Amino acid sequence: MTDQATVDRIENSVSRSQWWDVWDQFKSHKGAMAGLFFLVSITLFVVIGPWLWQVDPTKLDIRSKDIRPIYTALWNGDAKVSWSHPLGTDNLGRDIMANLMQGGRISLAVGWTAMILAVFLGTTVGVLAGYFRRLDGILMRFTDLMLALPLLPLLLVMMLLFRDSLRAALGPEQGIFVLVVVGIGITSWMQTARIVRGDILAIKEREFVLAARSIGTPSGKMITRHLLPNVLSPIMVSATLGLATAIITESALSFLGLGFPPDFATWGKILNDSVPRMVNFPERVILPGMMISLTVLSVNYIGDGLRDALDPRLRGR
Amino acid sequence: MLTFTIRRLLLSIPTLLFIALVIFLLLELAPGDPMGQMPLTIPDEVKQKMREALGLGEPWYTRFSLWLYQFFIVEPQYWIDGIFGTNFADGAQRIISFQSRSPVFDTIAERIPQTLWVVGMSYIVGVLIALPIGIISAYKQYSVFDQCGTFVTMIGFSIPPFFTGPLLIFIFSVQLGWLPSIYDTTLVVDDWESFKQQFKQMIMPVMVLALQTTAQIARYMRASMLDNLGQDYVRTARAKGMKESVVVMKHVLRNSMIPVVTVIALGIPAIFGGAIITEQVFKVNGIGQLLIIAIQGSDIPMVMTITFLFAVLIVLFNLIADVLYGVLDPRIRYD
Numbered sequence: 001m002t003d004q005a006t007v008d009r010i011e012n013s014v015s016r017s018q019w020w021d022v023w024d025q026f027k028s029h030k031g032a033m034a035g036l037f038f039l040v041s042i043t044l045f046v047v048i049g050p051w052l053w054q055v056d057p058t059k060l061d062i063r064s065k066d067i068r069p070i071y072t073a074l075w076n077g078d079a080k081v082s083w084s085h086p087l088g089t090d091n092l093g094r095d096i097m098a099n100l101m102q103g104g105r106i107s108l109a110v111g112w113t114a115m116i117l118a119v120f121l122g123t124t125v126g127v128l129a130g131y132f133r134r135l136d137g138i139l140m141r142f143t144d145l146m147l148a149l150p151l152l153p154l155l156l157v158m159m160l161l162f163r164d165s166l167r168a169a170l171g172p173e174q175g176i177f178v179l180v181v182v183g184i185g186i187t188s189w190m191q192t193a194r195i196v197r198g199d200i201l202a203i204k205e206r207e208f209v210l211a212a213r214s215i216g217t218p219s220g221k222m223i224t225r226h227l228l229p230n231v232l233s234p235i236m237v238s239a240t241l242g243l244a245t246a247i248i249t250e251s252a253l254s255f256l257g258l259g260f261p262p263d264f265a266t267w268g269k270i271l272n273d274s275v276p277r278m279v280n281f282p283e284r285v286i287l288p289g290m291m292i293s294l295t296v297l298s299v300n301y302i303g304d305g306l307r308d309a310l311d312p313r314l315r316g317r
Numbered sequence: 318m319l320t321f322t323i324r325r326l327l328l329s330i331p332t333l334l335f336i337a338l339v340i341f342l343l344l345e346l347a348p349g350d351p352m353g354q355m356p357l358t359i360p361d362e363v364k365q366k367m368r369e370a371l372g373l374g375e376p377w378y379t380r381f382s383l384w385l386y387q388f389f390i391v392e393p394q395y396w397i398d399g400i401f402g403t404n405f406a407d408g409a410q411r412i413i414s415f416q417s418r419s420p421v422f423d424t425i426a427e428r429i430p431q432t433l434w435v436v437g438m439s440y441i442v443g444v445l446i447a448l449p450i451g452i453i454s455a456y457k458q459y460s461v462f463d464q465c466g467t468f469v470t471m472i473g474f475s476i477p478p479f480f481t482g483p484l485l486i487f488i489f490s491v492q493l494g495w496l497p498s499i500y501d502t503t504l505v506v507d508d509w510e511s512f513k514q515q516f517k518q519m520i521m522p523v524m525v526l527a528l529q530t531t532a533q534i535a536r537y538m539r540a541s542m543l544d545n546l547g548q549d550y551v552r553t554a555r556a557k558g559m560k561e562s563v564v565v566m567k568h569v570l571r572n573s574m575i576p577v578v579t580v581i582a583l584g585i586p587a588i589f590g591g592a593i594i595t596e597q598v599f600k601v602n603g604i605g606q607l608l609i610i611a612i613q614g615s616d617i618p619m620v621m622t623i624t625f626l627f628a629v630l631i632v633l634f635n636l637i638a639d640v641l642y643g644v645l646d647p648r649i650r651y652d
């Protein structure tokens with residue numbers, strides 16, 4: 001009986017992968033858990049929300065324009081509120097909750113895709129530069145050059161340049177989406193590339209790589225089986241940072257009026273459109289601003305927690 | 318050290334030339350036509366002539382070399398002439414804006430003081446707030462102050478300036494009416510009253526930008542202090558019976574400042590980029606706002622020159638950061 005229990009325990013501990021340890025450590029980071037909770041809630045709000053709240057975000061309804069959010073009635077009995085628009089409507093009568101959901105979908109989609117693109121580019125460049133000595137010089141020179149470019153101004157210029165041609169080729173929404181994602185992606189991979197290259201350079205000199213090479217592992221297998229799994233943690237941490245900056249950059253572009261076209265709401269765009277009417281309708285600035293800030297704050301906290309959880313020196317303390 | 322600096326300076330010349338080429342070629346693809354604003358009644362052949370007058374008829378490499386010549390030879394000549402009253406330039410063609418038809422550098426020189434005031438002041442304020450926060454957070458790690466400090470820096474990291482800006486305007490100019498919402502650049506400071514007004518209108522843009530700076534630098538300061546507080550020499554200093562204030566403020570702080578100083582230097586060009594948004598929010602007619610207007614009006618020489626100036630700043634401060642690192646830390650040897 002006792003033997004059986006011991007065997008069970010051993011089997012359990014064997015089947016436990018390192019990701020369970022990471023998760024355990026991650027759970028102990030309160031900020032990271034709160035961040036994860038908020039990110040999941042916001043994601044559910046924008047993904048599931050439009051099914052539950054079936055109001056067309058672009059539908060104009062001039063008669064019910066400028067409705068205040070329902071909570072305004074708490075301190076202002078005369079405010080124009082309506083249960084059919086819980087967060088109010090804008091100056092053209094478009095429902096703000098539906099717009100926040102629609103805008104959130106675009107903002108989050110841009111953030112995730114741009115982050116994946118940037119991480120993919122950064123990892124590729126970093127691994128190639130770290131592993132192949134011949135490529136190191138030229139790739140890192142190129143990375144340094146990219147870092148020396150003034151990125152925000154160039155991004156603004158790029159938005160303006162390729163906007164019309166891509167819109168003509170792919171349609172208004174897809175065209176701008178591709179443009180924004182590619183623009184953010186190719187201007188933010190450099191940090192990841194540098195970190196990955198540094199780690200690859202260090203790991204390349206370790207004994208297990210020598211052992212793998214001595215049994216004739218080809219370069220491709222070497223990278224995918226031995227090097228990439230070992231640089232996964234810095235990649236994941238820079239991915240969270242990348243997600244946060246991508247969301248902020250997209251909102252900044254929309255804010256400067258160089259992002260999506262006027263009829264596609266994104267959080268930054270709703271915020272920008274509402275600034276002139278802020279005096280009478282502050283909630284229209286505060287709500288999208290809170291959505292952006294909360295998302296980025298949660299992502300940053302998750303990144304903090306991940307960094308602690310993925311560091312084996314900190315884990316288990 | 319000197320050879321390193323010279324080598325880096327020489328190396329930055331091809332880098333800058335390449336960056337200039339990249340920006341120029343990117344702008345070359347611009348579909349925007351500077352003639353787009355002209356009345357439709359102008360006949361086509363006249364428009365063609367006007368286009369040639371703007372220098373658009375030449376092939377791109379001619380125009381690129383011309384721009385390089387104007388930027389690196391003609392403009393410095395005008396600059397020297399302006400200071401010493403000499404006549405090197407001799408009426409040579411300067412870089413002309415498509416929109417205003419005046420020399421690009423004159424417009425930039427008009428805009429620079431506003432940007433420098435707001436951006437420079439915010440950077441100084443941000444650093445001055447960040448350093449004590451970082452030091453105390455690290456010294457009392459996991460205390461209430463540290464938790465609050467980390468939270469505030471995280472917020473500064475996460476809330477974009479285009480949200481904090483309108484939020485501050487709403488609270489302090491709309492609700493409370495304490496501060497003006499628009500930065501008035503025509504204000505001349507000559508007495509106490511106008512100084513007070515200038516001070517008031519600077520508070521909000523400076524605080525918005527300073528929040529970003531504070532967040533970044535306080536995090537670096539804290540991490541760097543934590544690294545050093547655990548070192549052996551700190552224990553030795555304490556064992557010798559030195560006062561705690563001397564140990565922290567002299568030994569640890571000096572060593573921790575080395576990476577932080579380089580981060581401060583590296584952040585200066587980035588803050589100019591961030592100022593583009595803040596200037597838009599507070600209607601400061603600085604260099605960022607000029608860039609936005611130029612981009613929207615396809616004013617190619619203006620966009621080219623401002624973007625290249627940003628690139629020069631980045632390359633220059635990268636160099637300064639590297640040199641400072643070597644000067645401050647005797648363990649670092651580049652040669």
